[in-house]
Amino acid sequence: SYAGQAAARLEEMQADRELLSEAYLQRCFVQDDERAQDFRSIDGMEEWAGRAVELADNNRTRYFLGRFYLEYREDAARCYEHLKLCQERGLDFSWMYFYIARCHEEFQQWDEALRYFKLANEKDPEEQDFGWRVVWRLRWKFIETLQIEYCREAFSYLKVQNEKFGETPRELWQGSDMHARLREYRTALDEIERALERDGQSRN
Numbered sequence: 445s446y447a448g449q450a451a452a453r454l455e456e457m458q459a460d461r462e463l464l465s466e467a468y469l470q471r472c473f474v475q476d477d478e479r480a481q482d483f484r485s486i487d488g489m490e491e492w493a494g495r496a497v498e499l500a501d502n503n504r505t506r507y508f509l510g511r512f513y514l515e516y517r518e519d520a521a522r523c524y525e526h527l528k529l530c531q532e533r534g535l536d537f538s539w540m541y542f543y544i545a546r547c548h549e550e551f552q553q554w555d556e557a558l559r560y561f562k563l564a565n566e567k568d569p570e571e572q573d574f575g576w577r578v579v580w581r582l583r584w585k586f587i588e589t590l591q592i593e594y595c596r597e598a599f600s601y602l603k604v605q606n607e608k609f610g611e612t613p614r615e616l617w618q619g620s621d622m623h624a625r626l627r628e629y630r631t632a633l634d635e636i637e638r639a640l641e642r643d644g645q646s647r648n
Contacts, residue, residue, distance in 0.1 A: 565578050
């Protein structure tokens with residue numbers, strides 16, 4: 445690829461380390477694109493991202509390497525190590541919080557997962573998946589503890605989600621589950637019917 449050739453050429457020229465690091469990171473970005481599925485090299489991405497960090501250890505390179513380990517290696521421990529370092533260095537980025545939350549889910553640290561999903565949502569309330577994840581974790585906290593305040597909080601987030609993005613099957617299923625657990629069966633059934641009208645296969 446052009447990015448690969450550029451990185452090789454810069455290595456030969458013994459180019460500035462930050463410039464060379466960026467070239468390796470660009471190789472990773474090319475492979476990370478959803479259109480790269482047919483030619484993606486996971487091993488290559490790991491090698492190039494690691495080289496990018498080696499050449500310029502900054503939040504940009506560390507963040508990519510951390511996300512790589514969760515998305516492509518399913519290695520939450522290594523992802524967490526890199527992303528927490530980014531956070532300690534002052535990175536304040538919604539998707540960093542999101543991936544740290546995902547790591548806490550893998551560690552089954554549900555309260556920390558909820559806390560970081562909330563941070564992601566606070567940082568970027570226009571990203572639909574963040575609010576949905578907050579509702580998901582609050583709903584499960586309600587299920588596990590039977591403490592009504594978690595259900596109320598989940599509904600407050602759900603209301604914002606519906607106002608921002610419109611009523612979707614995913615949100616309707618979450619609402620129906622909570623209403624059923626509150627024994628508000630008529631409301632739960634109504635939400636199930638509306639969800640099925642939109643997507644007969646949808647369930648979470």
